[in-house]
Amino acid sequence: MKSENYFSANADLAFYYEKVIDWDRLVPLYAEAEDARRPAQTAESWREVLSVAGDFVGHQVSARAAEVDRLGTPHQGDIKVSPPMAENLRGLAELGVIGLGVPREYGGEGMPFVTQAAMLEMLARADASTMVQYAFFTSPAAMILRFGSDAQKQRWVPRLARGEVVGWVAMTGPGACWDVGNVSTTATRQSDGTWRITGRKQFISSGHGEVGVLLARAVPGSRGLNGLALFLVPKCVPDAEQGERENYDVERAEDKVCINGSPTCALSFTESHAEILGAPGEGWRQITTFMNEARIAVGIQSCGVAQAALSAAQDYAAQRVQMGKPIREHPLVAEMLLDMETTVAGLRALWMEAAVAYDLVQAFDRRLHKLSEVDPERPALEARKRRIEGYLREMTPLAKYFGSEEAIRVARTGMQVFGGYGVVKDYEVERFLRDSLILPIYEGTSQIQSLMATKDLLKAVTRDPRSLLAPGGHSPWLSGSRFEGVVGRHYAAAVRDFGRALNWLLWDVARRVGLRRVVAVMRGQAELDEADLDYVLLSAERLTQMLAHLHIGRLLAQQAERWPERGPLAERFMRRTADVCALNARRIMRSDRDALEAIQEWHASATA
Numbered sequence: 001m002k003s004e005n006y007f008s009a010n011a012d013l014a015f016y017y018e019k020v021i022d023w024d025r026l027v028p029l030y031a032e033a034e035d036a037r038r039p040a041q042t043a044e045s046w047r048e049v050l051s052v053a054g055d056f057v058g059h060q061v062s063a064r065a066a067e068v069d070r071l072g073t074p075h076q077g078d079i080k081v082s083p084p085m086a087e088n089l090r091g092l093a094e095l096g097v098i099g100l101g102v103p104r105e106y107g108g109e110g111m112p113f114v115t116q117a118a119m120l121e122m123l124a125r126a127d128a129s130t131m132v133q134y135a136f137f138t139s140p141a142a143m144i145l146r147f148g149s150d151a152q153k154q155r156w157v158p159r160l161a162r163g164e165v166v167g168w169v170a171m172t173g174p175g176a177c178w179d180v181g182n183v184s185t186t187a188t189r190q191s192d193g194t195w196r197i198t199g200r201k202q203f204i205s206s207g208h209g210e211v212g213v214l215l216a217r218a219v220p221g222s223r224g225l226n227g228l229a230l231f232l233v234p235k236c237v238p239d240a241e242q243g244e245r246e247n248y249d250v251e252r253a254e255d256k257v258c259i260n261g262s263p264t265c266a267l268s269f270t271e272s273h274a275e276i277l278g279a280p281g282e283g284w285r286q287i288t289t290f291m292n293e294a295r296i297a298v299g300i301q302s303c304g305v306a307q308a309a310l311s312a313a314q315d316y317a318a319q320r321v322q323m324g325k326p327i328r329e330h331p332l333v334a335e336m337l338l339d340m341e342t343t344v345a346g347l348r349a350l351w352m353e354a355a356v357a358y359d360l361v362q363a364f365d366r367r368l369h370k371l372s373e374v375d376p377e378r379p380a381l382e383a384r385k386r387r388i389e390g391y392l393r394e395m396t397p398l399a400k401y402f403g404s405e406e407a408i409r410v411a412r413t414g415m416q417v418f419g420g421y422g423v424v425k426d427y428e429v430e431r432f433l434r435d436s437l438i439l440p441i442y443e444g445t446s447q448i449q450s451l452m453a454t455k456d457l458l459k460a461v462t463r464d465p466r467s468l469l470a471p472g473g474h475s476p477w478l479s480g481s482r483f484e485g486v487v488g489r490h491y492a493a494a495v496r497d498f499g500r501a502l503n504w505l506l507w508d509v510a511r512r513v514g515l516r517r518v519v520a521v522m523r524g525q526a527e528l529d530e531a532d533l534d535y536v537l538l539s540a541e542r543l544t545q546m547l548a549h550l551h552i553g554r555l556l557a558q559q560a561e562r563w564p565e566r567g568p569l570a571e572r573f574m575r576r577t578a579d580v581c582a583l584n585a586r587r588i589m590r591s592d593r594d595a596l597e598a599i600q601e602w603h604a605s606a607t608a
């Protein structure tokens with residue numbers, strides 16, 4: 001595993017923290033007192049923290065990664081992390097880098113998420129399992145901070161932020177996973193006002209932890225997304241006879257092919273003690289905040305895993321000689337390396353944009369929370385928050401979808417660069433490929449992400465049909481961008497192809513449901529159902545691939561305008577964007593409905 005400082009020796013990552021991130025805007029929103037008034041110095045001190053952490057991660061966590069993978073975790077009995085994983089987590093806690101994003105009054109450093117995000121990328125590059133374990137200190141802490149009482153915050157958050165205890169967040173049950181409305185775990189209020197949980201949760205990362213946040217049905221007889229609530233569930237509760245006893249059963253940890261060092265647990269609850277976070281009925285709204293953060297985090301993790309494969313392939317291709325020259329000098333290998341490098345840079349551009357947007361939304365939220373309802377500053381701040389929230393909503397499924405799909409492709413290409421050694425366990429590229437396989441699955445599969453992005457796209461165009469007249473018009477960020485030269489020509493062609501495909505899809509719907517119904521939908525007097533939109537939804541992944549490329553191309557082109565040394569990267573990515581958009585537009589407009597016809601046949605044969 002490459003041993004170097006994973007922050008300062010990674011030129012592309014460091015570039016964002018030195019040049020791209022607008023610290024003058026971000027620091028005053030997060031830092032306090034004197035630090036808030038000196039953005040440049042404060043940002044420098046944050047970079048220093050990342051550099052110290054990058055040294056630890058790049059030399060020590062990376063060195064233990066193969067052992068963490070080999071040892072995995074026990075699958076039955078006393079489920080815990082392996083000694084090298086425990087060593088990684090202890091080291092991170094000693095450096096004080098676990099609670100970077102947690103407010104200072106709760107034992108953290110009060111930094112913006114974008115600093116913690118660099119930790120996530122570096123850790124994912126060193127060892128994707130350690131990154132998952134690291135994330136489950138602050139993910140439950142964030143939920144407790146957001147929805148917990150003062151006592152709950154004081155009891156748990158400082159210990160999570162310091163890495164003294166680890167937690168879990170459980171939505172998924174044995175039958176209902178991303179279909180949150182089907183949650184079968186129930187919470188029952190006792191006559192003394194306390195709550196008991198009964199049911200099972202499946203696939204819970206870090207489920208062996210000391211405390212968890214759990215989604216359960218709290219209103220008897222409620223259905224779907226109504227009547228859900230979040231609960232804080234400690235692993236141990238006081239017991240009159242034993243002093244303390246286990247509150248629920250950690251049944252097993254799954255035997256997986258990927259992220260072996262992170263226990264993925266099945267939990268069983270029988271009248272388990274729990275404290276409610278917030279109120280019954282708020283669970284769905286609350287859990288979406290976790291899902292949104294987790295999706296960005298998986299986008300970041302994807303970039304880290306892809307970076308690991310890229311660095312390994314670059315080093316190997318420079319020293320492996322075939323036919324009298326290093327293999328990187330054979331054009332087909334050079335092309336693989338360049339494609340990997342371009343992809344990783346693109347993934348980083350996308351998650352960075354999402355992370356900064358996330359920080360702005362959080363900061364505006366906190367500010368609004370402090371303002372009275374009649375404060376004259378409120379309307380303008382609310383409008384700014386709405387705008388950036390819309391942008392974040394557009395970026396999040398793209399970061400998750402594109403990051404995870406592309407990480408697999410990059411890891412697979414990395415294996416190809418290693419030739420026969422790629423499939424040999426002594427070389428780490430096989431682990432990168434195995435670990436990448438989880439990325440498009442957890443925190444909402446790729447299919448769910450692309451459906452979300454497509455439904456949002458449809459909402460935007462039905463809300464403002466005039467946006468269809470301008471290519472990319474549903475998104476002010478896409479339609480408002482113009483670039484010079486070759487990059488500009490490719491961008492214009494790509495946005496045009498996207499617009500053509502979208503218009504074609506909508507005309508196709510109109511042809512099928514009739515123009516009168518479409519007009520009623522646009523006036524808000526009717527709604528289209530899934531059957532009306534079947535071909536649009538079948539095209540979801542194609543549309544999402546186009547959107548992800550367009551946004552990354554736009555971001556890299558904007559960078560190239562300010563920093564000409566980014567020009568070749570922007571041009572390479574934009575050429576690819578034009579190709580991806582042209583191909584996907586052609587595929588959409590070919591109107592291949594084989595899958596829809598197959599569904600009808602399967603359905604008919606099942607009901608015959």
Ligand SMILES: Cc1cc2nc3c(=O)[nH]c(=O)nc-3n(C[C@H](O)[C@H](O)[C@H](O)COP(=O)(O)OP(=O)(O)OC[C@H]3O[C@@H](n4cnc5c(N)ncnc54)[C@H](O)[C@@H]3O)c2cc1C
Pocket residue numbers: 169170171172176177178179202203204205206256259264438441442443444445446447448451
């Ligand atoms: C290692 C690991 C860690 C995890 N950690 C956690 C955790 O910490 N907390 C937690 O709550 N959960 C966790 N999960 C659960 C994870 O989020 C789910 O496994 C994931 O969301 C997929 O759900 P599923 O397994 O039920 O697949 P299914 O929903 O059954 O999906 C199977 C296939 O069908 C597709 N599909 C399903 N519905 C649709 C649809 N409507 N349209 C199109 N395609 C569809 C999916 O994309 C997928 O390809 C974890 C899972 C794993 C494997």
